[in-house]
Amino acid sequence: MPTLTMLDTALDVDAEGFLQNPEQWNESLAAEIARENGIPELTERHWMVVRYMRDRYLTTGAAPSIRSLGKESGVDIKELYKLFPKGPAKLAAKIGGIPKPKGCI
Amino acid sequence: MTRITILGAGTAGTTIANRLARRFSRELRAFTTTITLIDQDNEHLYQPGLLFLPFGIYTPDQVVRPRDQQLLPGIEYIQQPIDRVEADRDVVVLSDGRTISHDVLIVATGTRVLPEETEGMTGQGWRTKVFDFYTLEGATALRDALAAFEGGRLVINVVDMPIKCPVAPLEFAFLADWYFTKRGIRDKVDITYVTPLDDAFTKPTCNQELAHLFRDKHIRLEREFNTGTVDAANGRLVAYDERELPFDLLVAVPLHGGAEYVGRSKGLGDDLGFVLTDPHTLQAECKPNIFALGDATNLPASKAGSVAHFQAELLEENVARYLVGKPLKPDFDGHSNCFIETGFHQALLIDFNYETEPLSGTFPLPVVGPLRLLKESRLNHLGKLAFRWVYWHMLLPGHDIPLVSPRMTMRGKRPTRSASAPTAG
Incomplete structure (x- = not known):
């Protein structure tokens, strides 16, 4: 498994830089990942989505799809795309330090 | 008296009902065990046929048969929509107000499109x-x-x-x-x-x-x-x-979502109505005497008939263990086996589980196959068409399919370096 050093910590990541061990994550790391992915600053709205994403993964073992994110996170889909351009579910997962969401086969 | 209630008479529900009826045939005859299967209509749809129907390969009458005629004697069939499951009272409430009590409940009501x-x-x-x-x-x-x-x-x-x-x-x-x-x-x-x-x-x-x-x-x-x-x-x-x-x-x-009543049943499902289920024992999270099977679960396995079939073999065992207080077998591995039609009388075959990606090789036997994994062949296509017979005559009656085990095996498969890396599903 590739490792990535960020903020002086060695992290287990996949080929696209998604953390493989959610326990290696912390909030300053989240801000750093966000910056590297084109989000200079995480606002309270970003955090709402990132926290929801992470909680759902940690409690159910699966990250929510963009649809349930829009329904349940408190931020609608239009705004999700403004906050996390291109792929809100993927980007929020990356910033939240959880593995890349997969459409289950 | 042991009362087993099964919700949904599709592929998963019918298969497990028949398996349990065979397993408990003596108890059914002695009236010490009952098996009750509930569905809202009496039309069992051969769902793989829906792929062929738009192209005129199958006709609608070739893919529908009565649900109650797929059941072994001794299984009670109730045709009535389900209103909700009340897990804490061990009852299922039907839409006409009737309540059906159970000692074990199996949820197999599949999915619906939304x-x-x-x-x-x-x-x-x-x-x-x-x-x-x-x-x-x-x-x-x-x-x-x-x-x-x-x-x-x-x-x-x-x-x-x-x-x-x-x-x-x-x-x-x-x-x-x-x-x-x-x-x-x-x-x-x-x-x-x-x-x-x-x-x-x-x-x-x-x-x-x-x-x-x-x-x-x-x-x-x-x-x-x-x-x-x-x-x-x-x-x-x-x-x-x-x-x-x-x-x-x-x-x-x-x-896709789970059956509508799942949303009305406290604690049973997730936000899409899929039943929260243990990935290896198939026990529902909400209560130990509830199990889930087939498409109705929230598991990261394929929602496919082959999965329901593999799960049913294990669930039969786990229901029997639960009833005598033995620990459940955590044996379901996400095994799935799918034919993929590629047109022009060719098809592919893939075989995989939670952890192992589909690999190339032969199936079910090494070298001789006769089916080839991950490669197009005419025999795979014939296998897919022959499956309709297997479905009505072996899978639904709850027979094991020769040479195909419920857990995935590496027999005949050619491992690749990256292929055994765990995936999130």
Whole structure:
């Protein structure tokens, strides 16, 4: 498994830089990942989505799809795309330090 | 008296009912055990047939049989919609107000499509220009539309995951290529496959091995497209990120959810109505005497008949263990086995589980096969067609299928370096 050093910590990541061990994550790391992915600053709205994403993964073992994110996170889909351009579910997962969401086969 | 109630008389429910009836045949005859199966209608649909129906390969009467006639003697069949499960009282409440008490409950009510969840999908153009093929009505209407189609843009659109039989939309695209070639108008039809995933297949090895199919068949692939709106009047499919795709005929695979009553049953399901289930024992999270089987679960295994079949072998054992207070076997490994029709009388076969990606090789036996994994062959296609017989005569009656074990085996498979890396499902 590739490792990535960020903020002086060695992290287990996949080929696209998604953390493989959610326990290696912390909030300053989240801000750093966000910056590297084109989000200079995480606002309270970003955090709402990132926290929801992470909680759902940690409690159910699966990250929510963009649809349930829009329904349940408190931020609608239009705004999700403004906050996390291109792929809100993927980007929020990356910033939240959880593995890349997969459409289950 | 031991009362076993099974909700849903589809592939999973019928199979487990028959397996349990055989296992407890003596107890059923002595009236010390009852098995009750509940469904809202009496039409058992051979769902793999829905793929072939739009292309005129099967007719509607070839894919439907009465549910109650698939059951072994001794199983009680109740035809009535379900209102809710009350787990704390150990009862199922039916829509006519009757309550059915149980000692063990098995939820096997599968999934349903929710086209109304996508803006515009069921509006103007529904089933004239916009179709699903995951229902008998949709597949039949689509058959007529395909027959009348003289050219233009055909878009096949997977709205969201998870879906039932994740390879079916791909097979639909491959068969459409074959169908329009056969009709002599393939050059007038532009086929685009649209997926919310980052590639066509849900498994990386399939994408590596099978990318050529899209090139060979001239099917366009649109990735990471999260469908927001269907605008049938203007023939546009619009994504949340504002990408637009024009269509003349849209074949959508709508969002899937579990049965409606799951949402009315406290603690049973997730936000889409899939039952929260232990991935290895199949016990529901909400109560130890509730189990879930087949498409109805929230597990990261394929929603496919083969999975229901493999799970049923294990669940039969676990229900028997639960009833005598023995620990449950944590043996379900996510095993799935799917034929993939590729058109022109060819098909692929894939075999995988939670941890192992589909590999190449032979199946079910090493070297001799006779079926080949991850490669197109005519024998695989014949295997897929023969499966209809296997379904009614072996799978539903709850017989084991010779040489195919419920847990995936590496027998005949050629491992690759990356293939055994665990995936999130």
